Amino acid sequence: MSTVTEIFGTMVFNDSVMRARLPKEVFRQVQRSMKDGKRLDSSAATVVANAMKDWAIEKGATHFTHWFQPMTGITAEKHDSFLSPVEDGRVIMEFSGKELIQGEPDASSFPSGGLRATFEARGYTAWDPTSYAFIKDNTLCIPTAFCSYGGQALDKKTPLLRSMEAINRQGMRILKLFGNENVTSIRTTVGPEQEYFLIDRNMYEKRKDLIYTGRTLFGAKPPKGQELDDHYFGTLKQRVQAFMKELDEELWKLGVMAKTEHNEVAPGQHELAPVFTTTNIAADHNQLTMELMQKIAKKYDMVCLLHEKPFAGVNGSGKHNNWSISTNTGVNLLEPGDTPAENAQFLLFLCAVIQAVDDYQDMLRLCVASAGNDHRLGANEAPPAIVSMFIGSELESILSAIERDEPYGGTEKELIKVGVHVLPKFPRDTTDRNRTSPFAFTGNKFEFRMLGSSQSISGPNVVLNTVVAESLRQYADILEQAEDFELALHDLIRRVIREHKRIIFNGNGYDDSWVKEAESRGLLNLKSTPDCVPYYLAEKNIALFVRHKVYSETEIRARYEIKLDNYCKVLHIEASTMLDMVWKDILPAASAYSKSLVDTALSKKALNENIDRSFEEENAAKLSTLTATAVIKARALEDALLEIKNFSDSLEQAKFYRDTVFSAMNELRIVIDEMETHTAASYWPYPSYGELLFSVK
Ligand code: ADP
Ligand code: MG
Numbered sequence: 001m002s003t004v005t006e007i008f009g010t011m012v013f014n015d016s017v018m019r020a021r022l023p024k025e026v027f028r029q030v031q032r033s034m035k036d037g038k039r040l041d042s043s044a045a046t047v048v049a050n051a052m053k054d055w056a057i058e059k060g061a062t063h064f065t066h067w068f069q070p071m072t073g074i075t076a077e078k079h080d081s082f083l084s085p086v087e088d089g090r091v092i093m094e095f096s097g098k099e100l101i102q103g104e105p106d107a108s109s110f111p112s113g114g115l116r117a118t119f120e121a122r123g124y125t126a127w128d129p130t131s132y133a134f135i136k137d138n139t140l141c142i143p144t145a146f147c148s149y150g151g152q153a154l155d156k157k158t159p160l161l162r163s164m165e166a167i168n169r170q171g172m173r174i175l176k177l178f179g180n181e182n183v184t185s186i187r188t189t190v191g192p193e194q195e196y197f198l199i200d201r202n203m204y205e206k207r208k209d210l211i212y213t214g215r216t217l218f219g220a221k222p223p224k225g226q227e228l229d230d231h232y233f234g235t236l237k238q239r240v241q242a243f244m245k246e247l248d249e250e251l252w253k254l255g256v257m258a259k260t261e262h263n264e265v266a267p268g269q270h271e272l273a274p275v276f277t278t279t280n281i282a283a284d285h286n287q288l289t290m291e292l293m294q295k296i297a298k299k300y301d302m303v304c305l306l307h308e309k310p311f312a313g314v315n316g317s318g319k320h321n322n323w324s325i326s327t328n329t330g331v332n333l334l335e336p337g338d339t340p341a342e343n344a345q346f347l348l349f350l351c352a353v354i355q356a357v358d359d360y361q362d363m364l365r366l367c368v369a370s371a372g373n374d375h376r377l378g379a380n381e382a383p384p385a386i387v388s389m390f391i392g393s394e395l396e397s398i399l400s401a402i403e404r405d406e407p408y409g410g411t412e413k414e415l416i417k418v419g420v421h422v423l424p425k426f427p428r429d430t431t432d433r434n435r436t437s438p439f440a441f442t443g444n445k446f447e448f449r450m451l452g453s454s455q456s457i458s459g460p461n462v463v464l465n466t467v468v469a470e471s472l473r474q475y476a477d478i479l480e481q482a483e484d485f486e487l488a489l490h491d492l493i494r495r496v497i498r499e500h501k502r503i504i505f506n507g508n509g510y511d512d513s514w515v516k517e518a519e520s521r522g523l524l525n526l527k528s529t530p531d532c533v534p535y536y537l538a539e540k541n542i543a544l545f546v547r548h549k550v551y552s553e554t555e556i557r558a559r560y561e562i563k564l565d566n567y568c569k570v571l572h573i574e575a576s577t578m579l580d581m582v583w584k585d586i587l588p589a590a591s592a593y594s595k596s597l598v599d600t601a602l603s604k605k606a607l608n609e610n611i612d613r614s615f616e617e618e619n620a621a622k623l624s625t626l627t628a629t630a631v632i633k634a635r636a637l638e639d640a641l642l643e644i645k646n647f648s649d650s651l652e653q654a655k656f657y658r659d660t661v662f663s664a665m666n667e668l669r670i671v672i673d674e675m676e677t678h679t680a681a682s683y684w685p686y687p688s689y690g691e692l693l694f695s696v697k
Contacts, residue, residue: 004252011059012255013052013133013140021051034130035185045097052133053082053095056140064095066103066125067141069156070110071562073456075287076146078105079139100142101127107146111565112154113558123148128157131284134254143284152555156458159550160280163465164188166548170469171325171333173476177485178345183327188465189445191276192286195317195453196293197268197305198240200695203687204303208585212577213570214307214454215372218586218669220676221313222690224267236263237696240270243300247272250292256285266315267693276322276445279465283458286319290454302696306454309375311689312669316376317453318383323464324445325349335444344418344489347402351496352471353446354389357439358503360467360544361387361524362535364439365450367463369532369563371570373452378527383438383449386518386525388505390437396504403497418490436509466550473548529567530654536560564650571657575641575665582634582672585685590627590675593683594620619678626675633668640664 018027026047033040040048056064065077084094107123125144133142146155153159164187171186204210209217236244244261251258257275264271272293274285290306297304309316325333333349336342357364364387368377378385391399401408402418434440438450451460475492482488502521507514518525526532535541536556545551551559601616640661647653676684687695 007249008252008257009255011135011253013055014255017055018048018051021055022047030129040097040101040129042097042101045101047097049095049097049100052100052140053093056135057082057093059135061135061138061140063138064099064140064142066105066127066144068105068125068144068146069283069287069456069458070146070154071113071156071559072111073156073454075291076105076110077139077141078103095140103144105146107148107154110146110154111562112148113561113565123154128161128280130161130278131281132255136254136288152552152558156456156462157280157283159462159555160283160458160465162550163462163469163548164279166550167325167465167469167472170472170476173480174345174348174472175327177476177479178341180327182329183331185328186325186333187328188279188461189276189324189326190279190282190457190461191274191322191445192282192451192457193271193273193320193322194286194289194293195264195269195271195319197266197310197317198243198270198297198302198696199268199305199692201298201301201303203692203695207686207692208581209574209577210303210305210310213574214305215310215375215574216312216689216692217574217578217665218581218672218676218686219312219689219692220673222688222693224690224694239300239302239696243296243302244270244272246299247292247296250296251285251289254285254288254292256289258289264315264317266311268696269315269317276324279323279461283456283461286457308370308372308452308454309381311693314689314693316381318373318376318449319451319453319455319457321448321451321457321460321464322442322445323448323461325468332444334441334446340421343421344486344493347418347493348475348489349472350391350395350441351493351500352468352475354391354503355471355496355500356464356467357387357389358500359470360463360541361503362526362532362538363463363467363541363544364448364460365524365526366532366535367460368450368452368455369526369529370452370455371529371567371574372454373450374528376452377450378525383436384509384514385527386509386515386523387438387450387503388509388518388523389503390434390440390506391504392434392441393506395441396506399497399501399504403494403501405494418486418493434506434509437505438509462550466545466548469548470544528658529563530651530658533560533563533567533651533654536563561650564654567654568644568650568657571661571665572641572644575637575661578665578668579634579637581686582630582668586672586675587627587630589683589685590623590630590679593679594623594627596683597623622678623675626671626678630668630671630675633664633671637661637664637668 018030022030026044029040029044030048032038063079063081065079067075067077070076082093082095083091085091103125104122105125123146125146128143128145131143133140135141145158145161147153147158167188168186175183175186207216209215248258259273259275261270261272263269272289276282277285293304308318327333336346365385377383398408440447440449448460448464451457478492479485479488502523505514515525537560542553542556545556546553597616597620601614601620604611604614604616644653644656647656681688
């Protein structure tokens with residue numbers, strides 16, 4: 001096997017490849033355009049395109065594609081061949097600068113939330129030179145943004161790049177005030193930890209619910225679930241090990257620094273964490289990771305489930321978004337420093353995040369809302385739906401001492417004047433790391449833990465970048481005007497702590513008492529997607545995104561529509577799949593089994609008239625009752641689906657799905673799951689939970 005260093009980045013058109021293959025001047029131009037986002041001029045683009053093509057062909061590529069991220073949350077590509085015919089019937093391999101810079105996929109097949117109607121039908125893709133081109137499946141993939149000709153973002157990358165620009169703008173104002181002469185830009189960094197399930201492919205293919213919806217819609221509790229906690233950090237099964245090895249290698253080739261892999265709490269559940277990188281690259285990489293997981297699993301006769309809740313009663317899957325801000329000089333701005341000035345700066349950035357999370361709890365909750373994630377957030381599973389923040393008891397005591405102008409410290413208690421005193425050392429990565437907090441400070445970064453496993457990380461990072469940019473903007477406005485900088489800084493930090501400390505909660509987020517406590521603090525508790533979505537249109541949120549040029553109002557409205565539409569569609573597909581399973585497979589199976597029970601009961605009676613009530617008779621009676629109930633519940637679900645046409649407003653429709661359709665689904669499931677426990681395995685049409693969860697040997 002080749003070593004990591006040998007294969008790392010071999011399929012990436014990165015700086016070292018560019019340095020080797022591009023003329024110095026063009027290389028410099030590309031570097032500049034990566035830094036400031038300016039377009040390459042067309043002659044330089046032609047040179048880059050040619051170099052890319054030659055490199056790609058040497059690596060076996062035959063096609064190229066603009067790789068983009070429409071609002072479906074997954075990636076899209078339209079392959080074109082490098083082949084170009086010449087006069088005498090021969091072909092040459094071509095790739096022009098124009099083809100590199102801009103593409104025109106058919107925008108009509110992607111969700112636009114009405115943007116297309118308002119603007120232009122066509123959309124175009126534009127090269128994002130800040131994320132390297134790479135080769136996948138013999139295709140040169142060029143990361144691109146996807147916009148309408150009216151300039152409206154039709155994708156997830158465009159707003160992400162805009163939000164990075166926004167936090168750069170505001171953060172630089174702050175850094176100037178602290179006299180950081182060498183810093184010319186800041187960027188946010190992300191390391192997303194990805195959870196997923198692996199199950200056997202044969203089992204998967206026998207379950208319509210997994211095939212159509214990515215989760216099981218029925219399934220009685222297995223005799224053994226995750227109660228023994230014996231899967232977590234347990235030894236890896238051979239097939240899983242082989243899968244992870246290949247996954248690692250393929251990711252390394254693409255320049256993704258996959259680092260740690262281990263089992264998760266639930267049987268069949270695993271996690272992959274990469275080393276963090278610049279946010280938009282991390283977003284690209286996470287998409288690639290999810291894609292490769294699914295592809296490589298198939299090679300090992302497994303299926304990778306990325307759904308947030310594939311199995312009821314077993315932990316679901318999430319994604320932990322580790323987020324920080326760093327300067328182009330390599331300083332992590334969320335790392336406490338050693339000097340008073342560094343510490344003051346750290347405290348201000350910390351405050352910016354605290355205020356942002358408090359002011360925009362709604363947006364943070366909203367950006368992770370989906371039908372799939374609703375099964376986790378607010379549904380008795382990690383983490384709770386209430387957005388709060390953990391900063392550790394040590395840091396909290398420091399903040400509270402600053403707020404109250406009280407001395408802090410061990411034996412030699414000291415008054416901490418921001419900007420004058422060095423912060424007392426507090427343990428980085430403290431052992432009291434709180435696992436239940438949706439948003440935790442972990443020493444030099446924040447970990448936003450509410451993301452769903454299948455979700456693109458772009459949306460949540462758009463929100464994070466923008467809300468923190470807003471705090472920084474407000475601080476810069478104040479501090480730039482201040483006569484006495486240090487005094488103004490001290491007062492500002494104290495005020496922010498006082499006004500926003502309600503968002504800080506270091507206790508157990510699963511406690512019922514926290515729900516009450518959070519309510520008394522005035523924190524939001526948005527339980528489901530339809531509860532969250534209206535916050536898109538809250539005046540303060542529209543103003544925020546428009547002010548920082550991250551979304552236009554039209555773009556926000558489009559996202560509002562898309563989120564609701566997606567929610568309704570997912571529930572509709574789930575409900576329809578349930579009905580299909582019930583009518584076509586489950587009830588016929590139950591009836592066949594009942595018949596065999598009745599037949600046996602009759603023959604037993606024939607043999608021995610005195611037999612009282614046989615097991616068969618009893619069970620057939622039980623099944624007959626359950627079947628009757630199942631039919632009633634299934635009809636109720638059908639009726640609910642018929643009622644949907646009465647709602648024209650998408651929010652009303654989504655609420656109806658949640659309140660009526662979803663509860664009808666749950667009622668149907670209860671009966672069917674009970675039927676499963678009374679039916680012989682040989683008759684039940686689907687693999688059981690036990691078979692699915694422990695299917696990978
Ligand atoms: P843990 O103890 O939770 O495993 P790690 O330090 O291993 O903590 O980090 C977990 C994730 O956080 C990794 O993906 C890592 O790359 C990422 N991470 C670490 N530092 C940063 C940072 N400054 N910015 C963004 N992500 C980071
Ligand atoms: Mg984590």
